[in-house]
Amino acid sequence: MEFLIRHAPFDRMVSAHIEFLAKHLRLGFYAKGEVVMEPADGAASRFYIIKQGRVRGEMSAVHETETILSNTTAREDRKSDLANDAAWELLTGECFPIGALLARRPVHTVHRAVEDSFCFELDREHFDYLIDQSPVFHDFCTRRLANLLDQALEGVQASLTASVSSGETSLNAPLSSLIRRAPVACLPQTPIREALLSMKNERVGSIVITDSKQKPMGVFTLHDLLDRVATASISLESPIDQVMTRLPLSMPPQAAAHEAAALMARMGFGHVCIVKDNRLIGVVSERDLFSLQRVGLVQLSRSITHAPNIATLVSLGKDIHRVIDLMLLQGASVTQLTQIITLLNDHITRRVITLCLTETGMPSVSFTWLSFGSEGRQEQTLKTDQDNGILFLAPDGRSAADVRAELLPLAQKINQALDACGYPLCPGHIMASNPECCLSLEEWKNRFRDWIEHGTPEHLLKASIFFDFRSLYGDRAPVEELQRWVAKRVKANTRFLRLMAENALRNWPPLGLVRDFVVESGGEHPHTIDLKLRGTTPFVDGARLLALANGISDTNSVARLRATAAAKAILTDEAEAWCDALAFIQLLRMRRHQQQERAGRPLDNHIDPDSLNELDRRILRESFRQARKLQTRLALDYQL
Amino acid sequence: MSWLARLFRPYVELPPGYADRVESWKNLSAISEKVPLDQARFLVVDVETSGLDVRKDRLLSIGAVAVEARRLRAGENFESILRREEVSERENILIHGIGPQVQAAGKPPEESLMKFLEFIGKIPLVAFHAGFDQAMLDRNLRETLGVRLPNAWIDLAHLAPALLPEAQLPRAGLDDWLSYFGLRAHARHRAVDDAMATGELFLILLQRALADGLDTVSSLHIVAQAHERKVLGNGMGGA
Numbered sequence: 001m002e003f004l005i006r007h008a009p010f011d012r013m014v015s016a017h018i019e020f021l022a023k024h025l026r027l028g029f030y031a032k033g034e035v036v037m038e039p040a041d042g043a044a045s046r047f048y049i050i051k052q053g054r055v056r057g058e059m060s061a062v063h064e065t066e067t068i069l070s071n072t073t074a075r076e077d078r079k080s081d082l083a084n085d086a087a088w089e090l091l092t093g094e095c096f097p098i099g100a101l102l103a104r105r106p107v108h109t110v111h112r113a114v115e116d117s118f119c120f121e122l123d124r125e126h127f128d129y130l131i132d133q134s135p136v137f138h139d140f141c142t143r144r145l146a147n148l149l150d151q152a153l154e155g156v157q158a159s160l161t162a163s164v165s166s167g168e169t170s171l172n173a174p175l176s177s178l179i180r181r182a183p184v185a186c187l188p189q190t191p192i193r194e195a196l197l198s199m200k201n202e203r204v205g206s207i208v209i210t211d212s213k214q215k216p217m218g219v220f221t222l223h224d225l226l227d228r229v230a231t232a233s234i235s236l237e238s239p240i241d242q243v244m245t246r247l248p249l250s251m252p253p254q255a256a257a258h259e260a261a262a263l264m265a266r267m268g269f270g271h272v273c274i275v276k277d278n279r280l281i282g283v284v285s286e287r288d289l290f291s292l293q294r295v296g297l298v299q300l301s302r303s304i305t306h307a308p309n310i311a312t313l314v315s316l317g318k319d320i321h322r323v324i325d326l327m328l329l330q331g332a333s334v335t336q337l338t339q340i341i342t343l344l345n346d347h348i349t350r351r352v353i354t355l356c357l358t359e360t361g362m363p364s365v366s367f368t369w370l371s372f373g374s375e376g377r378q379e380q381t382l383k384t385d386q387d388n389g390i391l392f393l394a395p396d397g398r399s400a401a402d403v404r405a406e407l408l409p410l411a412q413k414i415n416q417a418l419d420a421c422g423y424p425l426c427p428g429h430i431m432a433s434n435p436e437c438c439l440s441l442e443e444w445k446n447r448f449r450d451w452i453e454h455g456t457p458e459h460l461l462k463a464s465i466f467f468d469f470r471s472l473y474g475d476r477a478p479v480e481e482l483q484r485w486v487a488k489r490v491k492a493n494t495r496f497l498r499l500m501a502e503n504a505l506r507n508w509p510p511l512g513l514v515r516d517f518v519v520e521s522g523g524e525h526p527h528t529i530d531l532k533l534r535g536t537t538p539f540v541d542g543a544r545l546l547a548l549a550n551g552i553s554d555t556n557s558v559a560r561l562r563a564t565a566a567a568k569a570i571l572t573d574e575a576e577a578w579c580d581a582l583a584f585i586q587l588l589r590m591r592r593h594q595q596q597e598r599a600g601r602p603l604d605n606h607i608d609p610d611s612l613n614e615l616d617r618r619i620l621r622e623s624f625r626q627a628r629k630l631q632t633r634l635a636l637d638y639q640l
Numbered sequence: 641m642s643w644l645a646r647l648f649r650p651y652v653e654l655p656p657g658y659a660d661r662v663e664s665w666k667n668l669s670a671i672s673e674k675v676p677l678d679q680a681r682f683l684v685v686d687v688e689t690s691g692l693d694v695r696k697d698r699l700l701s702i703g704a705v706a707v708e709a710r711r712l713r714a715g716e717n718f719e720s721i722l723r724r725e726e727v728s729e730r731e732n733i734l735i736h737g738i739g740p741q742v743q744a745a746g747k748p749p750e751e752s753l754m755k756f757l758e759f760i761g762k763i764p765l766v767a768f769h770a771g772f773d774q775a776m777l778d779r780n781l782r783e784t785l786g787v788r789l790p791n792a793w794i795d796l797a798h799l800a801p802a803l804l805p806e807a808q809l810p811r812a813g814l815d816d817w818l819s820y821f822g823l824r825a826h827a828r829h830r831a832v833d834d835a836m837a838t839g840e841l842f843l844i845l846l847q848r849a850l851a852d853g854l855d856t857v858s859s860l861h862i863v864a865q866a867h868e869r870k871v872l873g874n875g876m877g878g879a
Contacts, residue, residue, distance in 0.1 A: 023715035025715065026712060026714065026715075028710060031848075031851070
């Protein structure tokens with residue numbers, strides 16, 4: 001069955017199961033326009049694989065009348081538009097109707113051949129047998145999108161690995177698998193000289209200081225020797241606990257390597273103690289995690305945090321891209337990647353602010369630096385504009401305008417410095433140096449209240465950027481207060497929620513009825529899809545609305561969807577499928593950015609679907625289908 | 641043996657054990673050609689031979705696959721290579737790909753043919769340029785097992801242009817039709833794969849026949865034969 005082994009998931013099934021399929025599959029032909037299956041057939045009794053051709057799912061008239069609850073004509077019109085839009089297409093190698101077969105129910109849609117098509121079919125009993133026998137097939141049917149994504153990510157890694165030498169550690173591996181040797185440790189009262197001697201004898205760069213029960217108390221590294229012993233003129237006979245770094249990072253052996261990498265990057269430590277039952281069982285260093293790389297995550301974070309001037313930060317910004325390349329290679333997920341990018345960008349922003357403050361001196365009032373948009377959501381890719389602002393608390397006796405006048409020159413300086421570091425100025429002027437984005441807590445509330453109460457299209461557009469805010473520098477408390485305030489206000493205003501829902505339905509995913517994707521027909525980027533506007537925006541908008549409607553103050557889209565599921569407002573399976581779909585589209589964006597960067601071209605979000613391999617095209621279509629599902633859900637919720 | 645003696649040979653000397661099997665095949669009841677077209681069972685057949693002369697060239701392999709109720713049953717297929725001592729001519733090996741070693745490793749011809757008989761029963765047979773497959777099989781079955789196939793044959797080389805005049809392929813080969821419909825044989829000139837590809841073409845033609853109101857196996861026959869006569873007539877007229 002050469003056809004089967006060329007298509008997922010059959011390409012990964014064992015030969016006995018392929019032979020079982022080959023024995024029981026029947027091939028049917030459907031002329032253009034012919035119905036393959038429909039709701040009236042009753043509980044789905046066959047599993048289909050398209051061998052050749054295209055099959056479209058259309059909402060049947062019966063199903064429409066079932067679901068239309070409203071009686072107004074306008075709504076019905078909208079509803080049938082929606083039903084039309086909800087149609088989708090399946091292509092060669094794709095399977096249906098998995099959901100209906102698993103649930104023993106009729107299909108919801110009429111499945112019709114769009115062109116002359118051949119489909120393999122398998123009787124339900126054989127489908128059930130295969131689900132039962134083949135873990136691969138079971139996995140494919142029950143978590144279809146996630147399964148395809150795993151495969152795609154393997155593919156990304158394989159292609160990247162091919163271009164670099166192998167032997168890299170997978171970042172998904174548990175830490176226990178990275179322990180190379182028994183830990184080198186000593187007691188706190190050990191003289192420094194003796195500790196150094198064991199490090200030399202054991203040829204390690206670090207030693208863990210433990211108590212008599214082997215519980216880690218501190219770490220000492222060769223790097224510390226220079227700073228804390230040699231240059232500080234401490235006697236080598238002093239006990240090691242005087243110079244060790246206290247409270248070392250500890251993680252359990254089953255934690256994943258990427259979690260250790262993230263922790264190291266956040267804390268700026270190069271070593272993590274692996275601790276089981278309060279006892280040290282090993283040490284993992286950054287070098288263990290990134291065995292081949294020249295520029296490490298920790299080293300990079302540290303260099304950023306200690307950069308003496310803007311010029312140094314400018315050059316470090318380029319290293320971020322190299323680290324991301326490497327992490328993609330090592331199998332980090334998109335969520336991890338976007339968070340690491342955000343983390344490093346946060347480091348740069350904080351260092352820029354600190355450097356600017358050193359130059360200008362501290363202002364007389366404390367302030368909090370805010371980030372909005374993708375940075376506020378911690379979903380940054382390598383292409384990112386500035387979206388920031390300032391929140392301050394005006395002290396008694398001073399007007400907000402007065403404080404603003406003091407802060408604006410500083411904000412201006414910071415915006416310019418960030419621009420120099422590779423974060424272009426925001427064309428929409430959503431920057432702290434804009435007086436409208438440098439406000440007191442009361443002013444921010446007033447501004448947001450105005451939007452929530454009036455909800456003009458411009459307000460909605462602004463809300464879609466500003467409501468995804470978080471603090472980056474300075475006091476966090478007033479920002480958290482503002483986040484809670486927004487969540488509460490929006491939740492209480494059904495009119496605004498409805499307007500947001502309308503807004504969230506504006507960017508329909510580009511699934512075509514005639515071709516599999518709708519591409520731009522003209523403009524600057526003909527025959528492409530805008531992965532941001534058409535791909536991630538529907539999810540981001542939907543997640544924001546779901547979160548705010550349920551009083552959730554998270555700003556990250558994945559966190560918003562999961563919190564909404566935890567609040568039982570959506571199903572966990574739905575939430576996970578939407579997170580997966582969003583992650584995949586982000587992955588495509590990041591790959592696109594990497595390629596453009598390597599080629600020295602400006603970064604954009606336009607992708608030609610024909611340039612994708614079959615698996616990626618299929619996942620992208622599935623991801624767009626998930627976006628439609630999310631939007632259909634919102635449309636029903638708000639009766640749009 | 642003279643040609644006369646061969647012609648009047650009363651029966652073939654069957655290898656031991658085959659007489660009963662041939663007998664039970666002969667006892668199978670005939671299939672009515674009035675079976676509704678959308679329910680009927682067919683076997684799509686393809687043979688590979690050492691050449692195009694149905695009287696002299698050797699039958700090398702037989703492939704067949706079942707079509708029932710408008711579905712090609714990929715799992716119900718038949719493939720057999722006939723063991724031959726003589727080596728096939730070089731140029732043909734290049735076409736059918738059955739080299740001397742494979743031929744030597746095949747089954748004894750009587751076993752291949754017997755299995756084929758048992759696989760097809762009296763079910764109607766479908767082939768492209770069916771006349772060739774029919775003549776080749778008839779000769780071999782008669783010489784080896786002493787039987788004559790009563791099965792109906794449907795020739796897609798005539799059925800296809802008859803049902804699809806708009807294709808304007810009145811005398812096209814299998815490859816022309818496959819490419820007209822964008823079909824692709826996995827390994828063209830392997831008997832079973834050719835049978836599968838032919839089967840796919842047949843599914844399309846069945847759909848078309850039903851859409852045109854044909855409802856029995858015999859009506860397919862009539863349409864195909866009418867086309868055959870028309871082509872022959874045209875051919876003679878042109879000559």
